[in-house]
Amino acid sequence: MKMYSKEFAMFLLLVAVFYQVGSTSVTEQQAEEDSAEVLFPWRQKTVGSSGLQRAKRAWVIPPINIPENTKQIPKNVVQIKSDTLEPGKVLYKIQGPGVDEDPKGFFEINETTGWVILMNVLDRETHSKFKIKAYALDLSGKPMEDPTELEIHVVDQNDNRPAFVQEEFTGRVHENSKPGTSVMQVEATDADDIETDNAALAYSIIGQESIPPFRINKTMFGIDELTGIISTRDVGLDREEVEGFNITLQVADMSGSGLTSYSSALIYINDVNDNAPNFTSEMFQMSVMENKVQADIGRITVTDEDEPQTENWWVKYTITAGDPEGNFDIRRDDATNEGIVSVVKLLDYESLNYYELVVMVENESPLSLMGPKTPPSSATVTINVLNQNEPPGFRQSPLRLSVPEGSPAGTLLASNIALDPDRQALRYDVEYDPDQWLFLDDESGEITANKEITKNSRFLTKDVYMAVITVEDTGDYPSTATATVYITVLEVNDFAPEPFSLSKFMCNDPEKGSGLVLSATDKDQPPHSAPFLFSLDDSEPENIRNWTLHRINDTHAALRLLSAVVEGEYVLPVVLSDSGTPALAEIHMVNVTVCHCNNEGDCQPILAAIFSAGMGLSLGALLIILGSIVLLLLLLLIMAAVEQCRRRPIRKGMLGISDDDIRDNILNYDEQGGGEEDENAYNMDQLRNPNEIIPPPTTAMPRGKQPVRKDTPYNYPSPSYPRKTPADPIDIEDFINDGLDAADKDPNVPPYDTALIYDFEGDGSLAGSLSSIASGSSDGDQDYDYLNSWGPRFNKLANLYDKH
Ligand SMILES: *[C@@H]1O[C@H](CO)[C@@H](O)[C@H](O)[C@H]1NC(C)=O
Ligand SMILES: *[C@@H]1O[C@H](CO)[C@@H](O)[C@H](O)[C@H]1NC(C)=O
Ligand SMILES: *[C@@H]1O[C@H](CO)[C@@H](O)[C@H](O)[C@H]1NC(C)=O
Ligand SMILES: *[C@@H]1O[C@H](CO)[C@@H](O)[C@H](O)[C@H]1NC(C)=O
Ligand SMILES: *[C@@H]1O[C@H](CO)[C@@H](O)[C@H](O)[C@H]1NC(C)=O
Ligand SMILES: *[C@@H]1O[C@H](CO)[C@@H](O)[C@H](O)[C@H]1NC(C)=O
Ligand SMILES: CC(=O)N[C@H]1CO[C@H](CO)[C@@H](O)[C@@H]1O
Numbered sequence: 001m002k003m004y005s006k007e008f009a010m011f012l013l014l015v016a017v018f019y020q021v022g023s024t025s026v027t028e029q030q031a032e033e034d035s036a037e038v039l040f041p042w043r044q045k046t047v048g049s050s051g052l053q054r055a056k057r058a059w060v061i062p063p064i065n066i067p068e069n070t071k072q073i074p075k076n077v078v079q080i081k082s083d084t085l086e087p088g089k090v091l092y093k094i095q096g097p098g099v100d101e102d103p104k105g106f107f108e109i110n111e112t113t114g115w116v117i118l119m120n121v122l123d124r125e126t127h128s129k130f131k132i133k134a135y136a137l138d139l140s141g142k143p144m145e146d147p148t149e150l151e152i153h154v155v156d157q158n159d160n161r162p163a164f165v166q167e168e169f170t171g172r173v174h175e176n177s178k179p180g181t182s183v184m185q186v187e188a189t190d191a192d193d194i195e196t197d198n199a200a201l202a203y204s205i206i207g208q209e210s211i212p213p214f215r216i217n218k219t220m221f222g223i224d225e226l227t228g229i230i231s232t233r234d235v236g237l238d239r240e241e242v243e244g245f246n247i248t249l250q251v252a253d254m255s256g257s258g259l260t261s262y263s264s265a266l267i268y269i270n271d272v273n274d275n276a277p278n279f280t281s282e283m284f285q286m287s288v289m290e291n292k293v294q295a296d297i298g299r300i301t302v303t304d305e306d307e308p309q310t311e312n313w314w315v316k317y318t319i320t321a322g323d324p325e326g327n328f329d330i331r332r333d334d335a336t337n338e339g340i341v342s343v344v345k346l347l348d349y350e351s352l353n354y355y356e357l358v359v360m361v362e363n364e365s366p367l368s369l370m371g372p373k374t375p376p377s378s379a380t381v382t383i384n385v386l387n388q389n390e391p392p393g394f395r396q397s398p399l400r401l402s403v404p405e406g407s408p409a410g411t412l413l414a415s416n417i418a419l420d421p422d423r424q425a426l427r428y429d430v431e432y433d434p435d436q437w438l439f440l441d442d443e444s445g446e447i448t449a450n451k452e453i454t455k456n457s458r459f460l461t462k463d464v465y466m467a468v469i470t471v472e473d474t475g476d477y478p479s480t481a482t483a484t485v486y487i488t489v490l491e492v493n494d495f496a497p498e499p500f501s502l503s504k505f506m507c508n509d510p511e512k513g514s515g516l517v518l519s520a521t522d523k524d525q526p527p528h529s530a531p532f533l534f535s536l537d538d539s540e541p542e543n544i545r546n547w548t549l550h551r552i553n554d555t556h557a558a559l560r561l562l563s564a565v566v567e568g569e570y571v572l573p574v575v576l577s578d579s580g581t582p583a584l585a586e587i588h589m590v591n592v593t594v595c596h597c598n599n600e601g602d603c604q605p606i607l608a609a610i611f612s613a614g615m616g617l618s619l620g621a622l623l624i625i626l627g628s629i630v631l632l633l634l635l636l637l638i639m640a641a642v643e644q645c646r647r648r649p650i651r652k653g654m655l656g657i658s659d660d661d662i663r664d665n666i667l668n669y670d671e672q673g674g675g676e677e678d679e680n681a682y683n684m685d686q687l688r689n690p691n692e693i694i695p696p697p698t699t700a701m702p703r704g705k706q707p708v709r710k711d712t713p714y715n716y717p718s719p720s721y722p723r724k725t726p727a728d729p730i731d732i733e734d735f736i737n738d739g740l741d742a743a744d745k746d747p748n749v750p751p752y753d754t755a756l757i758y759d760f761e762g763d764g765s766l767a768g769s770l771s772s773i774a775s776g777s778s779d780g781d782q783d784y785d786y787l788n789s790w791g792p793r794f795n796k797l798a799n800l801y802d803k804h
Contacts, residue, residue, distance in 0.1 A: 041061055042148060065154075069157050125191050159198075169186050210241075218236070230265060271310060273311070279359075288343055300338065358378055389479055536549050567596055785798075
């Protein structure tokens with residue numbers, strides 16, 4: 001019976017245990033009902049029918065499952081029992097995490113009944129499992145059994161929502177991508193037990209909106225439910241249509257039927273160069289000024305659908321035709337993609353005034369094969385070149401002209417002097433013409449002489465005359481050019497050379513003397529002057545036979561005798577020519593006096609006359625001549641003696657240029673000198689009366705200053721002197737008398753009474769009176785005719801005496 005009851009109890013226990021184990025998947029309600037279970041962890045296990053008693057061993061107690069989130073607390077979870085002692089005599093204790101170790105306070109045990117009581121709400125996500133040690137003690141505290149271990153599992157409930165790892169996902173996809181192209185992967189997590197459906201996540205797309213909205217309505221993307229990979233699902237991804245998509249994502253646990261959460265994925269579309277640039281117009285027009293390099297003469301515009309400011313959008317321009325000289329260039333404005341047309345080489349309106357450029361446009365990056373196949377866009381740019389008023393220019397500047405002197409007014413000096421690149425009419429003007437030499441036709445620009453061109457203008461500098469002329473075109477904004485005109489006045493041979501002989505005498509003997517030197521001058525300047533050509537006129541062969549002319553240098557020639565000729569005057573025709581082109585020549589008559597010469601070659605005309613056998617002078621005339629000579633010598637001696645007595649020597653000039661030339665002494669009486677002050681010419685002291693003492697000037701006067709005249713007694717007006725020498729020698733007496741008379745009456749001129757001073761001849765003078773020629777009386781009876789026969793030199797003297 002005892003055996004039976006034991007068997008029965010064990011059966012019951014097993015049933016209870018199995019029931020408990022099987023109830024892990026039942027609902028909360030059922031678990032609560034079955035919570036009143038009893039464990040006998042320490043009961044001995046008998047195995048097999050052989051009755052073999054095994055060693056006492058603790059039971060391997062299956063884990064106790066408690067669902068999380070149970071709000072009914074305290075709640076009995078399990079009862080442990082020891083069957084070795086009477087009930088009430090055993091104390092049950094538990095220990096471990098959840099009891100007295102962290103996390104504390106989840107479990108307690110009724111010491112007497114052995115019920116393990118859940119004291120707090122469990123959360124699987126924080127503590128999924130507890131291992132608690134259980135003890136059975138007797139009342140005295142003595143352990144009745146070995147401690148055993150209770151394992152409590154917290155059963156998961158779907159109490160956590162799945163969550164995307166990002167609030168917003170971002171991905172990119174190329175435009176025109178094929179369907180099925182993977183774009184991106186999204187991810188979500190769930191805190192629940194991944195072993196359970198509570199964490200079985202499923203992804204889905206619940207919304208799609210294009211950016212900007214409503215451009216593409218069809219569903220473009222799909223998502224893999226398990227992996228979260230988003231791929232394209234349809235064709236027609238066009239960046240030019242939409243910038244991208246905003247996709248609303250959903251994730252749900254329980255494989256899609258559980259808790260859900262949402263996120264969004266922004267998918268942007270990458271640009272592909274699938275649009276070629278296209279000119280906005282087939283024709284562009286611009287105009288440009290000639291002769292000007294200009295950076296921006298106009299702009300051409302294109303459109304490109306591709307993304308701005310990328311290689312797919314930026315274009316390059318190529319001029320394919322119409323610019324053979326390379327005058328133009330087109331560069332891109334990076335900001336607007338416009339083409340800026342510029343002139344890089346000067347344009348000339350006169351050679352070409354209209355250009356038609358063909359311009360092609362392409363992207364910087366090659367066109368995608370996916371894009372439409374169209375030829376590159378091209379356009380025509382027409383450029384009108386505007387004419388600029390270019391300044392006229394002189395063909396020659398400065399303008400150098402050469403004009404022969406003496407050119408008359410109206411002589412054409414220059415024509416066709418300027419030109420205008422624009423071929424406009426020109427206006428000429430004279431700006432500077434100090435001597436009014438130029439006459440400038442203001443339309444034709446022809447320059448003619450306004451007056452005769454001579455060399456004696458004071459505006460000539462080294463025979464060059466300078467003027468300034470201007471030319472102006474007749475454009476709207478006239479431009480002017482200025483040129484200096486230099487007129488070189490060319491020397492013209494307009495004067496024949498003039499001869500002058502240096503001496504008039506030459507020896508009758510060809511062996512003596514150096515001949516007669518002839519010289520010439522020319523008013524022209526080289527090359528129209530020297531060297532001169534001297535030659536004897538050969539019209540008279542006599543001359544050539546007896547005379548010869550030979551050149552000394554460029555300007556001098558010597559006339560010589562070939563044979564001795566009779567002494568006397570000869571008139572020789574000499575041809576004198578200069579070396580100008582054409583040379584000017586004239587015949588000049590040269591007077592030559594051929595005389596007898598001494599051995600030194602000097603002319604001896606007087607002695608020659610005396611000793612000449614053919615002269616036939618009378619003895620009386622000879623005596624008179626000799627007497628005159630003695631008288632002259634005596635006079636010279638007296639003068640020398642007087643000179644010896646005075647401090648200052650008489651200058652040579654008083655008696656003549658040459659001491660030897662006695663003839664000149666008579667001529668020098670004509671000289672009147674400068675009065676008492678002119679001590680260089682006359683020493684008046686010699687002529688004063690020595691008895692009349694005139695005190696010398698006490699103080700020396702400073703050099704260069706005229707002494708103040710203190711002896712001028714009166715200040716009367718002077719009578720008029722006969723100044724002009726009479727032409728006829730007959731009047732010479734009257735002339736002298738008039739002069740004397742005037743001097744006598746002049747109260748202002750020193751010496752104040754010349755007559756008084758002159759009449760004093762000195763004490764014991766041997767000389768006779770030196771009074772004037774006219775005062776003599778006895779000479780009048782004499783016959784002076786012989787003077788005529790003395791030769792040409794005495795002609796004047798002979799004439800003088802002829803009247804008496
Ligand atoms: C997309 O739908 C909106 C609203 O229904 C509509 O206005 C729009 O025209 C549609 N877009 C296309 C490309 O069909
Ligand atoms: C995408 O759509 C969601 C929901 O419609 C919105 O909250 C979010 O602001 C959108 N994002 C963008 C970038 O438009
Ligand atoms: C280019 O633009 C012109 C108008 O300027 C238009 O007629 C033409 O169809 C366009 N071509 C392309 C390929 O878009
Ligand atoms: C030239 O000389 C000769 C003698 O030699 C002479 O007879 C002749 O008269 C001279 N002629 C002249 C013109 O003097
Ligand atoms: C030419 O000769 C003359 C006489 O000999 C001389 O006085 C003169 O200076 C000379 N002239 C030249 C340029 O040599
Ligand atoms: C030369 O002599 C003649 C007279 O014989 C004279 O008329 C002429 O004036 C003289 N010529 C010169 C240059 O002296
Ligand atoms: C401390 C405690 O709660 N003890 C209880 C154990 O169980 C018995 C029987 O149900 C109660 O009477 C005690 O109060």
